[in-house]
Amino acid sequence: MDTEAQQSEQWADVTPDAARRLVIAAVDAFAERGYHATTTRDIAGRAGMSPAALYIHYKTKEELLYRISGVGHRLALDIVRRAASTGATPAERLASAVRSFVRWHAEHHTTARVVQYELGALSAEHYAEIAARRREIDGTVRSIIEDGVRAGDFAVPDVPGTTLAVLSLCIDVARWFNAEGRRTPEEIGALYADLVLRMVGAPGPAAA
Amino acid sequence: MDTEAQQSEQWADVTPDAARRLVIAAVDAFAERGYHATTTRDIAGRAGMSPAALYIHYKTKEELLYRISGVGHRLALDIVRRAASTGATPAERLASAVRSFVRWHAEHHTTARVVQYELGALSAEHYAEIAARRREIDGTVRSIIEDGVRAGDFAVPDVPGTTLAVLSLCIDVARWFNAEGRRTPEEIGALYADLVLRMVGAPGPAAA
């Protein structure tokens, strides 16, 4: 679970306070037991409210998930975009994007779990909207790889396939990451950035 | 969804016939909507039976999942082990293991989804048993990487971390693979084997 401070910051623009408390409670519950196994009673209870109070702020349980998924995807996209423009060379930008994206999945693994693994519980309309944001994330990473290939810095036979693999690697961190484990988010980010540079055939310290 | 022929083969040792039909129905339902969102009525219906018939063959819904997870993990472990001993060099064995493991996750992505993403729905006892099999899979892959490092064929600063990343990459195929997509399981297996050889710093055609 994220720390309380991290939660407050992440959900700062969910107001009023009760609505934010419900979001935080729902993220914890969904991440822990899954969307379908979580009851509205459980969410309300974690937020210190009666079951009925949830419906003042959200019309349905799915709307609560939609809110979480929307904010979560916005955060994820922002992080990748910002990191993707940090660095002079494609290799630096790719390493930066992977390091940041992985770190987010580890640090905010509760949120990331809901964002990445509960898409199927969204309504068709909500899913379509979220899927568009996911394609933006994919496009951001693909652009860096294309830049690297054009510049002759990367050797990548299959750019879309490699993009998919890179994102897949980052996303799956949310599944296995354990806060009590031996590795910090920072360490995993550094390891993965190195592995990804190897995947795209970028020369440098990775080969050392 | 897997083809019918693939299903029969996979679950051949689940008998009698009705019990196998229920397993196949449950795999489809669990993969499509998740364990918790699937009702016993849905499973029985797909198998062409009344809701009560399920309880002749399985004491609870969780026992059905446990059966699926058990057989699925046994299949996965067998596939990795067999592939891991195919090839003369560590690079060949690693490529073989990744290619086979990825192909299994793509070809049997319905089964793989249940196996990889519904662990949390198992009882504590059943989970502990399954987790032991998962550690065997991890150990099999790690051994190959250690062999490659010892032989001087691989350059891997962090063996456990790289093992984790390799398995993570393979497992996540079950999440995103789509049978109607552009890539065949065979193609994805080949791509991933190449990417993994790059990750471990194996020289060869990967660098071409």
Place this chain on the structure above:
DNA sequence: GTCTATACGATGATAGAC
């Protein structure tokens, strides 16, 4: 905005006939 009380359909599982 929050609570207590409750409607009411769905759900896992069982009983007993065939």
Place this chain on the structure above:
DNA sequence: GTCTATCATCGTATAGAC
């Protein structure tokens, strides 16, 4: 072994008082 019928409980969501 399978079915029909049913139980007890739970789950989402609403009504109406404060």
